[in-house]
Amino acid sequence: MYVINYKEREETYVELAGSKNVMMRWLVGRRTGAKTYAMRHFEVKPGGIIPLHSHHEEHEIFVLEGEAKVLGDVEGLIAKKDDVVYVPSDLPHGYDNTKGTKPFRFICVIPLLEKE
Numbered sequence: 001m002y003v004i005n006y007k008e009r010e011e012t013y014v015e016l017a018g019s020k021n022v023m024m025r026w027l028v029g030r031r032t033g034a035k036t037y038a039m040r041h042f043e044v045k046p047g048g049i050i051p052l053h054s055h056h057e058e059h060e061i062f063v064l065e066g067e068a069k070v071l072g073d074v075e076g077l078i079a080k081k082d083d084v085v086y087v088p089s090d091l092p093h094g095y096d097n098t099k100g101t102k103p104f105r106f107i108c109v110i111p112l113l114e115k116e
Contacts, residue, residue: 002032006041014042014050020098021048030112038112044068044097044104052094057110059087066104069096079106 006027014022021044026032028039044050044066052071067080071094072087079085079095085106087093097104 009041016050016053018051019049021045022050027107034112036112038110040108040110042106042108044095044100046097046100046102048097048100048104050095052092054090054092055110056089058089059085059093060109061085061087062107064105064107066097066100066102068100068104070094071096079104 006025009025009027011023011025014024016022023043023045025041026038027041028034028037030038042050050071061079061084063079063081063083063085065081067078070077070079070085072092095104
């Protein structure tokens with residue numbers, strides 16, 4: 001067991017093709033002792049975007065701050081502070097904060113990946 005401030009985890013740029021102004025931290029993962037799930041913190045800065053993409057793993061997301069347009073089969077929806085977003089396996093999804101003036105920050109929980 002451990003307790004750590006999220007800011008103590010390394011922050012890296014998201015390198016997904018087409019992403020802009022997005023930072024991520026692995027909060028819990030294989031390197032920190034997890035065996036089943038991983039938890040990540042994302043920040044989509046004002047003017048930023050996570051473009052439409054998909055993964056085999058489902059995502060459970062909790063919005064901490066800000067708001068962004070949700071991309072995918074739910075066009076027109078806005079995810080905002082305190083919202084929960086569920087993304088099923090292989091469903092194209094993304095988040096658009098290109099017109100935002102505040103960061104869009106969220107926690108994302110996924111099944112543990114082979115690499116992190």
